[in-house]
Amino acid sequence: MHISPIRTEVFRCVKDSNMFAFTSLVILGMCCCTKANSEIFLDRPQLHIPSEVLVKQVVDFLCEYPNQHNQSVLLKLFKVGNRKDVMGEYTLPAEENFGIFPKLIRLSHEGYFECEASIQNNTEINATVSLIHYLRVIEPVTGATIVHSGPKEFFEGKDLEMQCNVTVGNHVSYKWLLNGRVISPSPFYQISENNLMIYRATSEASGSYVCVATNIFNETKVFISNSSDVLITVKALVSKPDISFAVLKEDYQNYSAIITCQSERGALPITFSLYNGTELLSNVTAKEKHATFKVPIILDQDLGLLQCHANNGDRTTYSHSLPLKVVQVGGPVTIDSKYDMAENYAVIGLKFYCKAAKGSHPRFQWFLNETLLKDRGSFYYVFDRLPTESILLLSVGRSSTGMYRCEVSDSFDNTTAISSRTHYLNKNVLNRLPVFVVAVVFGCFTFLILLVSSCCLFGLIFRPKQFEEKPLLILEMNKPIAPEELSINTEDPDELTAPREDEFYQESEASVDEWPELEQEFRKTLEDEEVEV
Structure with missing residues (x-):
C-alpha cells in the first residue's frame, strides 16, 4: 500500500500533539496529589x-x-x-x-x-x-402597672382600653382580673400582649381591674408581679321610664292623681320631669329610680296627656303618653265563666271573669256565701289580669260549692259598690247535662218515635183496601174463561184478547154510586147529635 507524503506528515503531527497532552496531564496530576497529601483538615468543634x-x-x-x-x-x-x-x-x-x-x-x-x-x-x-x-x-419581671389614658368613670356604650407595663422583665405573659376573676377573651373583651380592649362597655364592666405579669425560668421557677387596683365605673344609661297614676280622694269632692315615673335601670341620680303635652308640670332629681308627682283632677273629664322624661347625665328617655282621665265605676257588673275539663269530660276547674261596664280604677272583691275571698286559698286564686278585669280560679269540689258573686267599687272611694248576680256552683249540678241539651235530645227522640208511629199507622190504614182488591183480582184471574169469551185474532192466532179495564174496577164504580146515600146518612147523624146537645 502506498501512502502519500502529505498524509504521512499529518499523522506525525497528530502523534506529537497527543504525546504533549499526555505529558502535561501527568505533570498536573502529580502536583495536585502532592498538594492534597500535604493539606490538613480540621474537625468541627x-x-x-x-x-x-x-x-x-x-x-x-x-x-x-x-x-x-x-x-x-x-x-x-x-x-x-x-x-x-x-x-x-x-x-x-x-x-x-x-x-x-x-x-x-x-x-x-x-x-x-x-x-x-x-x-x-x-x-x-x-x-x-x-x-x-x-x-x-x-429577666425576672417586676413593677407591673396599669396605664389608662381615659377617664375612670364614664357612661356605657364607650370603649375602654388599658395597658399593663412592667419596670423590668422579658418573655412576660399577662393576665387580667376583674373583681378577682380572670377575664376571658370574647367579642367584647380582647386581650393582645399587654393590652386589654373592651368594646361598647356596659355597667357589667365596672369594678376593680388588676394586671398580673408572669415569666418562667427553666419551667420550674415562676416570677409574678401584680399591679395595683384600678377602679373603673361604667355608669348605666337611664332606661325608658314607665308612667302610671293612682287616684287619691282628698275630701268629699276633691281628688288628686299621684303620678309615678319609674326607670328599671340607670346610674343615680336621675332627674325626672313630668309634662302635660308640652307643658312642664314639675321635675325632681331623685336618688332612687322613681319619682312621684301630685296633680289635682276632676272626675270623668279629659285632662290631657301625661309623659315622663328621665335623664341621668348622658341622654334623655321618654315614657309613653298616658291620658289623664278618671272614670267612676258604673254597672252592670257581669261574670263570665270558662271550664277546665278532665279526660273523662268531667269539669274539674272553673274560671270566673268579673268586669264592670265602666270605671278606670276599679277594685274587685269576690264573695262565697257572703265570705270575702282574699288573694289565695286552698281551692281558689284571685288575681287582676287587667286594670279593668278580675279573675277567680276555682278547683271544682266539695269545698268550692256555694253562691259566688263579684263586687266592684272605685279604688279611691268604696262608699258605693256594685254587685253582680250570684252564681251557684256545685260539682254534681255542673257535671249534669243542661236542660236545653236534655230537651233537644228528648225532642229528637220523641220526633223519631212519632215519625215511626205515623208510618206504621199509615200502613195499617191502607192495608185492608189492598187486601180487598187483591182477592178480587185473584178471583177474576182464576175464573174459567168461556169459549165464547175468547176472541181469536185472525192476524195472530196465538194472541188472546186482553180483558177490558172496566172489568177490574166494577166494585169501585159501584161504591161511587153509593156516595149520595152515605152523605145523607152522615148529615142525619150530625143533626141528631146537635139535637141531643
Whole structure:
C-alpha cells in the first residue's frame, strides 16, 4: 500500500500533539496529589451552652474540639451574624480538648452562638465552625402597672382600653382580673400582649381591674408581679321610664292623681320631669329610680296627656303618653265563666271573669256565701289580669260549692259598690247535662218515635183496601174463561184478547154510586147529635 507524503506528515503531527497532552496531564496530576497529601483538615468543634439562663448569672460557654493532630488550635466564640465582635478566644494546647468562655449574662447575650476552630498563625488551613445554639435570657419581671389614658368613670356604650407595663422583665405573659376573676377573651373583651380592649362597655364592666405579669425560668421557677387596683365605673344609661297614676280622694269632692315615673335601670341620680303635652308640670332629681308627682283632677273629664322624661347625665328617655282621665265605676257588673275539663269530660276547674261596664280604677272583691275571698286559698286564686278585669280560679269540689258573686267599687272611694248576680256552683249540678241539651235530645227522640208511629199507622190504614182488591183480582184471574169469551185474532192466532179495564174496577164504580146515600146518612147523624146537645 502506498501512502502519500502529505498524509504521512499529518499523522506525525497528530502523534506529537497527543504525546504533549499526555505529558502535561501527568505533570498536573502529580502536583495536585502532592498538594492534597500535604493539606490538613480540621474537625468541627462542638459548642455546649445551656438553653436558658437568668440575667446577671455567670455561665461557662464550653467549646469542645477533638485535637487529633496534637496541634495548637485557636478557638473563638461568636454570636451568629456578628463576626466582627469576638465574644471570646481560647488557645487550645495540643494535649487539651476543651475551651471555656465564662460570661456574665446580660440581656444582649440572648441569641444564637457558634464556636470556630482554626490553626493558629496558619491561614492556609480552613477553619471549621460548630453548629449554632440558642441562648434564652430570662429577666425576672417586676413593677407591673396599669396605664389608662381615659377617664375612670364614664357612661356605657364607650370603649375602654388599658395597658399593663412592667419596670423590668422579658418573655412576660399577662393576665387580667376583674373583681378577682380572670377575664376571658370574647367579642367584647380582647386581650393582645399587654393590652386589654373592651368594646361598647356596659355597667357589667365596672369594678376593680388588676394586671398580673408572669415569666418562667427553666419551667420550674415562676416570677409574678401584680399591679395595683384600678377602679373603673361604667355608669348605666337611664332606661325608658314607665308612667302610671293612682287616684287619691282628698275630701268629699276633691281628688288628686299621684303620678309615678319609674326607670328599671340607670346610674343615680336621675332627674325626672313630668309634662302635660308640652307643658312642664314639675321635675325632681331623685336618688332612687322613681319619682312621684301630685296633680289635682276632676272626675270623668279629659285632662290631657301625661309623659315622663328621665335623664341621668348622658341622654334623655321618654315614657309613653298616658291620658289623664278618671272614670267612676258604673254597672252592670257581669261574670263570665270558662271550664277546665278532665279526660273523662268531667269539669274539674272553673274560671270566673268579673268586669264592670265602666270605671278606670276599679277594685274587685269576690264573695262565697257572703265570705270575702282574699288573694289565695286552698281551692281558689284571685288575681287582676287587667286594670279593668278580675279573675277567680276555682278547683271544682266539695269545698268550692256555694253562691259566688263579684263586687266592684272605685279604688279611691268604696262608699258605693256594685254587685253582680250570684252564681251557684256545685260539682254534681255542673257535671249534669243542661236542660236545653236534655230537651233537644228528648225532642229528637220523641220526633223519631212519632215519625215511626205515623208510618206504621199509615200502613195499617191502607192495608185492608189492598187486601180487598187483591182477592178480587185473584178471583177474576182464576175464573174459567168461556169459549165464547175468547176472541181469536185472525192476524195472530196465538194472541188472546186482553180483558177490558172496566172489568177490574166494577166494585169501585159501584161504591161511587153509593156516595149520595152515605152523605145523607152522615148529615142525619150530625143533626141528631146537635139535637141531643
